[in-house]
Amino acid sequence: xxxxxxxxxxxxFLLAALLLPAAAAGQKQSASVSKxxxxxxxxxxxxHGGVQPRNVTxxxxxxxxxxxxxxxxxxxxRSLENSVSQRMGRILGLNPASSQRCLxxxxxxxxxxxxxxxxxxxxxxxxxSCHGPASAWLGPHTVKSWTHEQSLQLGxxxxxxxxxxxxxxxxxxxxxxxxxxxxxxxxAGHPDLVFELDSYTAIMPPxxxxxxxxxxxxxxxxxxxxxxxxxxxxxxxxxxQSPKWPEYAELDCFACHHSLTKPENSWRQERGYPQSAYxxxxxxxxxxxxxxxxxxxxxxxxxAQELERDLTEIYRLIAKPDTGSNKNDLQQSVTRAGxxxxxxxxxVESASFDRGRTARLMHAITxxxxxxxxxxxxxxxxxxxxLDALFISYSKEGxxxxxxxxxxxxxxxxxxxxxGYSGPRFKEQLRRVGAALRDAGx
Numbered sequence: 276x277x278x279x280x281x282x283x284x285x286x287x288f289l290l291a292a293l294l295l296p297a298a299a300a301g302q303k304q305s306a307s308v309s310k311x312x313x314x315x316x317x318x319x320x321x322x323h324g325g326v327q328p329r330n331v332t333x334x335x336x337x338x339x340x341x342x343x344x345x346x347x348x349x350x351x352x353r354s355l356e357n358s359v360s361q362r363m364g365r366i367l368g369l370n371p372a373s374s375q376r377c378l379x380x381x382x383x384x385x386x387x388x389x390x391x392x393x394x395x396x397x398x399x400x401x402x403x404s405c406h407g408p409a410s411a412w413l414g415p416h417t418v419k420s421w422t423h424e425q426s427l428q429l430g431x432x433x434x435x436x437x438x439x440x441x442x443x444x445x446x447x448x449x450x451x452x453x454x455x456x457x458x459x460x461x462x463a464g465h466p467d468l469v470f471e472l473d474s475y476t477a478i479m480p481p482x483x484x485x486x487x488x489x490x491x492x493x494x495x496x497x498x499x500x501x502x503x504x505x506x507x508x509x510x511x512x513x514x515x516q517s518p519k520w521p522e523y524a525e526l527d528c529f530a531c532h533h534s535l536t537k538p539e540n541s542w543r544q545e546r547g548y549p550q551s552a553y554x555x556x557x558x559x560x561x562x563x564x565x566x567x568x569x570x571x572x573x574x575x576x577x578x579a580q581e582l583e584r585d586l587t588e589i590y591r592l593i594a595k596p597d598t599g600s601n602k603n604d605l606q607q608s609v610t611r612a613g614x615x616x617x618x619x620x621x622x623v624e625s626a627s628f629d630r631g632r633t634a635r636l637m638h639a640i641t642x643x644x645x646x647x648x649x650x651x652x653x654x655x656x657x658x659x660x661x662l663d664a665l666f667i668s669y670s671k672e673g674x675x676x677x678x679x680x681x682x683x684x685x686x687x688x689x690x691x692x693x694x695g696y697s698g699p700r701f702k703e704q705l706r707r708v709g710a711a712l713r714d715a716g717x
Contacts, residue, residue: 345480472498492671561590659690
């Protein structure tokens with residue numbers, strides 16, 4: 276996957292600070308069912324601690340070793356001790372290595388009553404952070420006749436479900452009420468939160484057997500987009516209801532934080548501000564929904580129409596001066612959009628994906644070149660990751676088309692310097708991707 280490797284300079288910045296900490300969602304399990312007992316419980320050579328992968332069992336049996344040596348999650352706590360994190364701590368008046376604001380995503384940080392043993396926080400985001408507390412199912416799940424469903428009943432999280440997997444990741448990579456990356460933290464140095472399920476999965480060291488389903492990547496991308504949209508509406512609802520609204524973390528960072536040029540060279544001023552209440556109004560970050568609404572038109576036309584109406588209204592209201600009536604209208608629009616997004620996520624989860632649908636989605640994204648490029652850096656990033664994920668999925672049945680691959684790789688090059696992003700250049704390259712798709716007969 277050359278484009279993903281070529282994009283690592285940008286991704287590495289995000290990973291260096293967040294180190295892809297997946298959500299410690301196992302905290303939600305009942306203490307009467309299972310407790311957390313730590314990654315060492317999985318590390319025996321005959322279990323998950325082997326050095327080389329094996330193909331004679333249901334699992335590779337080197338999962339612990341892969342996590343400990345290669346997985347950034349294992350280093351998530353240690354990142355709190357680096358110079359950037361320590362500087363953030365000084366700005367925020369906290370110690371990152373002990374603050375609950377940081378530990379909630381950078382370590383398996385559970386209450387004493389949920390611990391089956393004392394934890395070493397330096398283990399970071401470990402096995403049970405993603406797979407759930409293991410004390411009840413650890414022993415039984417090694418028995419030959421034991422089923423995955425039996426483990427789920429005892430507290431294991433169902434990561435075979437792509438929607439559940441997305442939720443688990445988004446707990447930290449988008450945030451919850453307890454796991455919050457707000458504008459204060461971003462101003463102190465924390466990166467703003469970016470996520471796309473299939474792309475982020477692809478750049479991780481796999482400690483699982485790769486799926487054989489031909490269109491798995493397209494399905495994972497779609498479910499990830501729909502789940503992110505739904506959870507983004509939940510986050511926005513929490514922020515709008517807060518007395519601290521507006522929360523600038525909901526806004527487009529690069530509308531303000533971009534490289535300044537002479538007015539005659541500004542593509543943003545040339546574009547104007549057609550959706551905003553006035554020039555300079557703070558725009559909502561469309562990255563959470565700009566590509567998802569293209570997917571909605573393909574999968575659920577009814578939901579797509581409702582989402583267009585509600586998301587357009589949300590964008591308009593966020594860009595207006597904050598008044599009491601405006602905030603009430605915004606709350607109502609966010610509630611409606613959240614309900615539709617939840618229904619849409621269910622439709623995507625049950626939808627089927629084949630090469631024809633994958634091709635249509637790629638063409639639909641490139642057809643929106645002007646809109647997506649003008650929405651700024653993070654939305655353009657979602658478009659690039661989406662085309663990459665879909666093209667890789669499409670190519671599994673027929674080999675990659677070189678010109679299309681080169682065109683997508685060039686999209687990622689446009690994102691290497693986020694604050695220096697150029698909408699017109701990205702727009703032109705998106706159109707080149709569309710032309711390459713047509714020339715390749717896709």
